[in-house]
Amino acid sequence: VLGLACAASTGAFDLEGHRGTRGLAPENTLPAFGRAMSIGVDTLELDVAMTADGVLVVSHDPFLNPIHTRDAAGQWLEGKRGPLIRSLTLAQLQAYDVGRIRPDTSYAKTFPSQQPQDGARVPTLKQVFELARSRRALVRFNIETKVYPDHPEDSDPPEVVTKALLAAVREAGLQDRVTVQSFDWRTLQLAQKLEPAIPTAYLTVQTRNSDNTRDPAWTAGLKLEDYGSVPKMVKAAGGAIWSPNSGALTEPLVREAQSLGLKVLPWTVNEPAEMDRLLAWGVDGIISDYPDRLREAMARR
Ligand code: G3P
Ligand code: CA
Secondary structure, rough: OOOOOOOOOOOOOEEEEEEOOOOOOOOOHHHHHHHHHOOOEEEHHHHEEEEEOOOOEEEEOOOOOOOOOEEOOEEEEEOOOOOEEHHOOEEEEEOOOOOOOOOHHHHHOOOOOOOOOOOOOOOEHHHHHHHHOOOOOOEEEEEEEEOOOHHHHHOOOOHHHHEEEEEEHHHHOOHHHHHOOOOOOOOHHHHHHHHHOOOOEEEOEEEEEEEEOOOOOOOOOOOOOOOOOHHHHHHHHHOOEEEEEEEHOOOOOOOOHHHHOOOOEEEEOOOOHHHHHHHOOOOOEEOOOHHHHHHHHHHOO
16 A cells, blocks of 8 residues: 555655544544545554443544444434433444434535545444554554543543553554544553653644643743743753644744644645645654545655
């Protein structure tokens, strides 16, 4: 399969499929990860949550999201949030169908080329590992813990989720093919302590309305003013990778981060012109809902 030998650990560019291939298949499902591997991504980007019976599953939201979830009777979930994942057993969770976007939503308009996969379930992390193994795909896994200092009731505590994640990675023997990422840097600090060989990716979101780099609750107590810049702060925290939202990235910041020895991995980049610009700046990888477009952008260079 094309591209599978280009792992990020070699220093090569890291082409990452966001939530598998969200632009082409239902997010964070086995069909989306299968499609990403067929496209030849280097890395599968995915998010994890934990069920009531302690199983790590792949979900962006801590709850079943009504924009793409139907119950066992085929009815769309109502309201803004379905049941919390941590309130359901794996069997209860996997009774829901997450293979299609509800058509009357803006999410459906955002991803018009997402191919429905009726019957798709929220997969376990282990199922994703097994899918890659069954395809003999040497992909990496960039795994994000979805834990929330501002909504602690939505997920298990960061130390519980992080320890479960490291145990699952060890059990699968995939320590050399995993990156742990989080906006909640408590996860990353713990992962570095417990499994120092696994690289950590420090996620940052800096927009008009949100900036986790300025909130010590998210940065495990680190204060931006003590470091002077986000790359210096990530370096001081022990990160291997800085993963900013692409809109907040500038070429001087790429240079600064790389001069500190950090890799720069922006998210979530879907427009070809932005891909071209970031590639020209020399970023170390890109996370995209459309890894097929990203391959084309790389081929243009
Ligand atoms: O990998 C970073 C990116 O996935 C973060 O955004 O909200 O899609 O998890 P989100
Ligand atoms: Ca993510």
